[in-house]
Amino acid sequence: MGFFSEYINGANAYIKKINSEGGVFGRRIELLSYDDQYDPEKTVYYTQKLINDDKVFALLNYVGTPTGTKIVPIVEEAKIPLxxxxxxxxxxxxxxxxxxxxxxxxxxxxxxxxxxGIVEELGIKKIAIFYQYDAYGFDGLKGAEISLERYGLKPTAIASYERGSLDVGGALATIKDSGAEAVFIVGVYGPTAEFIKQARAQNFNPIFGNLSFTGSEALAKELGADGNGVVVMQVVPPPTEKNLLIGVDDYINDLNASLPGHEATFSGLEGYADAEVFVEGLKRAGKELTRENFMNGLESIEKYDLGLASPVNFSATQHQGMQRVYATYLRDEKFVLFRDWKTAEFNVKKEEMQ
Incomplete structure (x- = not known):
């Protein structure tokens, strides 16, 4: 299950529900999607097609840093909301x-x-960074370095891999030799899983922490038992939290109506949430729909409850709606939500690290 396909499946689930209820002010929403295969040049091509040929009103749910970076000037020139x-x-x-x-x-x-979490709660100070050598990896690397600097720390080692490659052995050797107690990973599931599996085989067991974009479900499947204790930071709660969070329950119900029997995923839930905010912007734009009214509608959203324990706030000067990050770790290929780093059941405790 790829990030893009699940992202779109989630958005489609919400939009299908809205259309079944009559749309927004009687207007049904048509969602057109193209697969750019994570290729920036194809992203540019399809964005121009959507704007110039398909004449879409707005854009929704783009995926990726190197791909998204290429279309920023196109969006700005066309003055089309994304x-x-x-x-x-x-x-x-x-x-x-x-x-x-x-x-x-x-x-x-x-x-x-x-x-x-690992510095303040666990007292860990030896932290290495393993990242994908592209715009995505550079951004995550920079964020980690800024965070470490707040504690007067620097990475014990920094190593990378080429996008699309599983050649991680050299990077692993560098990081292992540094004596790192934790490794922050900015990658995607294939190379990340290879890195962790090779580390486990060498009895190198620091705390592995990942960004949400890694592809959670695919990472869990690739790692199997080697995934126990691996941390993945998330931007939405686990889809298993349906009994605690109404937004998760809504997503699962609408996904089942849209794609019966389809597995709920993190990226699907994120896509669903994006679509809900998109529709809320349309509602607030009023019956006289223009792009300007739509953007004004989005910017009027304040403390909007998606049912995910993370209210959405936009304004003319704030274009990031959610602020909460959810911490999860793997146990038996399932993601466990946690808040207390000291009591989380990581596979390898600090005192057992090599």
Missing amino acids: VGIGSGAQIFREPLKEYIYNLRPSYHQEADAFIS
Whole structure:
């Protein structure tokens, strides 16, 4: 299950529900989607197609940092609103992008949540960084370095891998030799799983922390038993929290109506939340729908409750709607939500580390 397909499945589930209820002011929403295969040049091509050929009203749910970066000037030139980017990169946040509305917290916030947890709660100071050598990886690396600097720390080691490669052995050797007690990973599930599995095989067992973009469910499947204790920071709660959070329950119910029997996922829930905020903007725009009214509607959203224990706030000067980061760790290929780093059942305790 890829991030993009699940992201769109979640958005579709919400939009289908809205359309079944008559749409917004009698207007049904049509969602067009193209697969750019995480190729920036294809992202540019399909964005121009959506704007110039398909004549869409707005854009929704783009995925990726290197891909999204390429279309920022296109969006700004066309003056077309884009709601929801499956990336926490700063380029979509600072300086403020007039036409881009992010829902998810930034990678810097995810990095800080992980590093503050292990430093303040567990007393860990030897932290290495393993990252993907591209715009996504550079952004996560920068966020981790900023967080470490707050505690007067520097990475014990920094190592990378090439996007699309599983060649992680050299990076692992560098990080293992540094004596790191924790490794912050800015990657995607394939190379990340390979890195962790090789580390386990060498009896190198620091706390592994990951960004949400890694691809949670795919990572869990790839790791199997080697995943126990691996931490993944999230921008939405686990889909298993349906009995505690009404937003998760709504997502699962609407997903089942849209795709019966389909597995609920983190990226699906994020896409669903993005679509709900998109529709809320349409409602607040009123019957006379224009892009300007739509953007004004989005910017009027304050303390909006998605049922995810993370209220949404936008304004003319704030285009990131959510601020909360959720900490999870793997246990038997399932994600466990936690708040207390001292009592979380990590697979390897600090005193057992090599």
